[in-house]
Amino acid sequence: MTSRADAALVARLRSDLEACQFSVESLTELWGEQADAALFRGQRVPALRAIETVDSPLATLARAFILGLPVTIPDFTAAMPALGIDGAVALGLVDYAGSSDEAQWVVPRLDLRPYSFIDSHGAGEFFIASDLGELALGHAIPEHHVLGVGGASMTLSGLMVGDPVGTVLDLGTGCGIQALHAARHAQHIIATDISERALELAALNAELNGVPSIEFRLGSLFEPVSGESVDQVVSNPPFVITPRTEGVPAYEYRDGGMVGDALVASVIRGTASHLRPGGTAQMLGNWEYTQTADAFDRIAEWLEATGLDAWIIEREVQSVEQYAETWIRDGGTRSGTPEFDELYRAWLDDFEERGVTRVGFGYIALRKPVSGSPSLLRLERLDGPLGSSALGTTIAASFAANDWLVAVGDAIADARLTVSGDVTEERHYWPGAEDPTVMTLRQGGGFARSYPLDTAVAAVIGACDGELSIRAIVDAIAQLLEVDGVALLVETLPSIRELVFAGVLLPPQR
Incomplete structure (x- = not known):
């Protein structure tokens, strides 16, 4: 989607950005951590104050592309000597403030900023171009x-x-x-969108970051890959629940045009038709609670006929009032204005008409079995702090643990398990007491789960060093507690299985 002429201009742009060290680290050093945090909250004044007297190419690019402010033509020319102003105009990055012959300033037309991250392949950084936000525009963002x-x-x-x-x-x-993230582990990526503009910017970003393995296709949902199958689907679909009411903006990046949470259900079903055996999917979604139905019951119905292994993790639930406020503000409409009140009423009317009381948000992890029927349907609520922001490794490990649990079956009693290195145990005592009143197992990484423990399970976990089988450990504990060993094993195994899935206990040679 990028012409040869554009590719040459993008190469010059990349050269200029690298030359002035346009990076997350350099920008944070330029205006400080507090100003950086304020920018994340949508406030630019602290950053602006920090660079008011700074005259450097980095400060010029920061003013234009991150703070969304005009800069003088001499300053911009000095900051972008390879690309030049005409090249920046040709790429749609800036425009002249007035006629090109008389203008003394250029104004930004795109947001352009560095983005750093750490994933399972190590640290990385991209340059990302997108449309100017509300801060730079000074008004609500457009629907496109x-x-x-x-x-x-x-x-x-x-x-x-x-x-x-x-x-x-x-x-x-x-x-x-x-x-771009997927290109770090995939041979080929198909990137789809209903928005031509989104695909143009995505192609610009691919060129800017030197990623040639992405194929861009225009169309809605799975239409661009009709009849095709893939190894992995990733999606932040336009899942926001928006009233289908005249006058309510339908933003392309977040609104799928369907009623309620039907878009999420549609994406799940479509994924089932396009995954190859053994393929996985990771996506985000919203789901509705109604006066008569729990959201998890409805999600289970969506999944029932898909033939997929499924793991749903709900991270947050909002009242319909909170939900409406969040997304109306997200579009740039400010609280306390007549426009905000009108939109707020439309959202609440829609929820009331359909009997919706709350909206959940969370993660969806799916997998197509290599053969046979699905072996995993797990729906859980985890609303606490996470132990890691890179959860893809945890998801893959849990799917593998599920396969091991299915394969080993009842023979798990003879397995020799070990405790993961990120696990700690807390014990709380009444003053002067010899025995703890509360015991809790805590996972440091992954989803940072915590599990209340009874005496037997705590003792089993404490002895899991890979030397003895679960059966042998339980027999020894049963003798100490003077209880029946077989009954204690039956009582303990469900907890052991759960801890294996969660990555607290590790099977042999994992």
């Missing part, structure tokens, strides 16, 4: 807005399983950030 890297996209990139694969489908690519 192409979003840059935000909290949701960083969450999804962390969920992405990074095992080597052939083909990845990035469904609803937006600015292309997930496709």
